[in-house]
Amino acid sequence: MTTSAAPSQRRAPSGLALVAVAAVLWAFIGLFTPELLDLGLSAVEIGFWRALLAGVVFVLHAGLRGGLRVRDRRDAGGLVVFGAVAVGLFYVALAAAIEHGGVSLAWILLYTAPAWVAVGAATLLREHVDAVRWSLVAATVAGVVLVAVGGGDGVTVTVASVAWGLAAGWSYSTWYLAGKRLLDRYAPVTISAWILVTGAVVLLPFTPFRALPPRAWLLLAGLALVSTYLPALAYYSGLATVDASRAAIVATVEPVVALGIGVLVADERLSATAVAGGAVVLAAATVASARR
Numbered sequence: 001m002t003t004s005a006a007p008s009q010r011r012a013p014s015g016l017a018l019v020a021v022a023a024v025l026w027a028f029i030g031l032f033t034p035e036l037l038d039l040g041l042s043a044v045e046i047g048f049w050r051a052l053l054a055g056v057v058f059v060l061h062a063g064l065r066g067g068l069r070v071r072d073r074r075d076a077g078g079l080v081v082f083g084a085v086a087v088g089l090f091y092v093a094l095a096a097a098i099e100h101g102g103v104s105l106a107w108i109l110l111y112t113a114p115a116w117v118a119v120g121a122a123t124l125l126r127e128h129v130d131a132v133r134w135s136l137v138a139a140t141v142a143g144v145v146l147v148a149v150g151g152g153d154g155v156t157v158t159v160a161s162v163a164w165g166l167a168a169g170w171s172y173s174t175w176y177l178a179g180k181r182l183l184d185r186y187a188p189v190t191i192s193a194w195i196l197v198t199g200a201v202v203l204l205p206f207t208p209f210r211a212l213p214p215r216a217w218l219l220l221a222g223l224a225l226v227s228t229y230l231p232a233l234a235y236y237s238g239l240a241t242v243d244a245s246r247a248a249i250v251a252t253v254e255p256v257v258a259l260g261i262g263v264l265v266a267d268e269r270l271s272a273t274a275v276a277g278g279a280v281v282l283a284a285a286t287v288a289s290a291r292r
Contacts, residue, residue: 002180002272002279006251007058010060012133013239014238014241015130015237015238015239015241015242015247016238016242016246016250017235018234018235018237018238019235019238019239019242019247019250019251020233020250020253021231021234021238022230022231022234022235022238022251023231023235023250023251023252023253023254023257024252024253024254024257025226025227025230025231025234026227026231027107027253027254027255027256027257027258027261028222028226028227028257029094029227029258029267030098030106030107030258030261030262030265031265032037032219032220032222032223032226032227032262033046033094033095033098033099033103034056034098034103034265034266035213035215035219036216036219036220036223037058037095037098037099037144038094038225039212039213039216039219041212041216042208043093043095043096043099044092044203044206044207045089045207045208046089046092046095046220046223046272047088047091047092047095047199047203048200048203048206048207049090049203049207049220049223049224050091050220050223050224050228051087051091051196051197051199051200051203052196052197052200053103053220053221053223053224053225054060054192054196054224054225054228054229055192055193055196055197055199055200056223057225057229058189058192058193058196058229059193059197061189061193062187062189062190062192062193063193065187065189067186067187067189067190067193068190068193069220070186070190070194071185075182075186076194077149077184078178078181078182079182079191079194079195079198080194080198082174082178082182082191082195082198083178083194083195083196083197083199083202084198084199084202085171085174086171086172086174086175086178086179086195086199087195087196087198087199087202088198088199088203089167089199089277090168090171090172090174091199091203092203093164093165093167093168093171094106094110094164094168094172096160096164096249097109097110097161097164097165097167097168099164100156100158100160100161100164101155101156101157101158101160101161101162101164102154102155102156102161102260102262102266102268103259103261103262103265103266103268104152104154104155104258104262104263104266104268104270104278105147105155105157105161105162105165106161106164106165106168107258107259107262108143108144108147108165108259108277108278108281108282109144109147109162109165109166109168109169109281110168110169110172110255111164111252111255111281111282111285112140112144112165112166112169112281113168113169113170113172113173113176113285114136114138114140114173114176114241114284114285114288114289115136115137115141115169115284115285115288116169116170116172116173117173117176117177117288118133118134118136118137118175118288120135120174120177121177130197133288136287136288137284139280139281139283139284140197140280140281140284140285142280142283143277143278143280143281144162144166144276144277144281145277145278146273146274146276146278146280147221147270147273147274147277147278147281148162148222148277149274149277150270150271150272150273150274150275150276150277151270151271152268152269152270152271152274153267153268153269154266154267154268154269155262155268157275162234181189181252188232188233188236189233192232196228217225235247235251237267247269248286249286249289249290251289252282252285252286252289255282256282259278
């Protein structure tokens with residue numbers, strides 16, 4: 001006669017599955033964005049509509065739960081600044097990185113985020129960063145250099161593509177640096193509602209309002225719901241039952257799927273040197289994210 005598994009043991013596989021689903025859905029950004037760019041939308045337009053549409057959904061969600069209020073003005077100010085960088089800049093930078101360099105290059109550079117976290121922790125937060133983490137930063141830099149030197153078919157390595165990709169990685173790192181403190185105080189849907197609406201407001205003055213074809217609206221809706229709202233719910237639901245280190249490792253499915261999209265959909269082929277560099281970047285990101 002076998003004994004039944006403990007509740008936490010039974011929940012862990014489903015929690016990891018939710019994290020994996022979230023990672024795959026985030027990678028689908030690499031499906032929606034190139035098509036929107038082909039339809040003539042700019043990176044700013046894509047970022048604005050993604051933030052606005054997903055923000056409205058999160059506001060409705062948080063409002064139904066009574067979770068839109070913040071405790072004090074300092075938190076409100078922190079959420080506004082966080083939204084300007086983690087949504088306003090990040091959404092535009094990622095779309096621009098895809099536009100200028102392709103999906104594969106954009107995601108490799110996006111995963112320099114843990115290296116940016118180490119630099120930010122040491123310089124801005126004055127935290128101690130050990131030798132292992134600095135070695136991971138050095139490995140990330142070396143990997144980026146290999147990717148830039150190697151290039152590949154369908155992958156455009158230019159100052160613009162690398163700069164936008166690194167900007168995406170830096171702005172994404174603020175989710176680690178600022179998001180953790182906010183998550184200790186507010187529910188994920190509350191944070192998402194605030195920062196997405198803030199990001200949309202920041203991008204509003206730079207967004208042209210014009211008639212878009214029905215296909216563009218369909219793709220924007222998919223980007224907002226499938227690759228923004230749903231993965232956030234899946235990820236944080238999964239994180240409630242598994243520790244962050246295991247979730248971080250599973251979440252590296254995202255760049256793998258994104259690279260697959262680049263190969264199968266965008267016909268991108270990284271050179272052997274670029275593949276080696278990408279592997280170094282992703283390995284360093286995995287180790288850095290998994291360390292406590």
